[in-house]
Amino acid sequence: MSTLVEPWCQPAPTRSGLTELHPPGSELWESRLSLDRKRAVENQTASLLEITSAVEARSHELRAAALVLTGSTARNRRTQISDLDYHVIGGRPDTEGLSSEIDLYSDEPDAFLAKLFKGDDFAHWTLRYGCILFDTGVLRQAAAAAIEHDLWPDPERKLRQARRSVEFAQKLATTGDYGAVLEFSRGALSLTARWWLISHDVFPLARDELAEQLVETGQPGLAKSLEGTIHRRPAAAEISSWLSGAWELIQA
């Protein structure tokens, strides 16, 4: 007699979201891999699928332990400025000849696990919301460890990153290089948003989802600023005032 296993569902973006799930046995994990592959296909255009297929083939050639499609594509929230993000666990495949919009990160299995314990939110993001394209078992073990040890991104780490990023964006804002100011400010405000959410026990999703999460956690001002840098071309003075607001929030 076989036991019925509830299929995998994506964890809620909360502190307890992952621990509410069962430590994944092989059947449960298989259901996740199946769900993730389906999501990956649904969220990509034919041309993106072609790129992903090439990255997957090259990762297999290198005998990588796992490959994950991450970022806005995994969340089906691509914008005009989105890259195509991957996280490889194992050796880094060569992306020569593939589209330049690829952003590929790689970690050896031990380093990936260490990052989870260190509170690296990017590693946590991959594990929670990435579309796993293949996994030899390393990510299943990582998920089990994250559930067992109730692992959560380190807000202090994020705060340091946000502080540094806002500080640099403010320096850049004095130069008149509008395109760079807009882009760096978007990054700085995203980091500030991620810090705020993590420190309020909310797991930050894709960049284009952060504004909604910020509103829900009582930070509508930062939400408006971030959205402005993603979907508008605000005046330089407006961007500067948003950066000042983010700086005050960080300092407070």
Place this chain on the structure above:
Amino acid sequence: MSPKAKVEIAREHLAKAQEELNGDLRDAVQWIFASLEAAIDALAAEERIPIDQQHWKRTDAAKELHEKGILPSDLSTLHRELNFLRKAIFYDGEELEEDGFSVEDAVAEVEAVVEIASERAS
């Protein structure tokens, strides 16, 4: 923004990167990346290569500018490396792990590009 104005910005960013070579190397990486992007923008605008404020299009533009004989070498790899490194500084950690990458060499390479952009814009 005109190519000439972009070149001026590239120059200013380059000067800040050079200053930071004796200060904070992490900031030097940010400035030199911004300088390279501005210089590519200036050259790409003259050649009518679309950039659309996307990093990856600048990577492609750097390659195309070399293929057209405007840049003596293909700087697409440098552009990609700098983009990766500057993100790593903000996202991965507090320390700059260069992994054999020389910030000084990158500054020198970008300086040459800014010179070319400057000559063409004047």
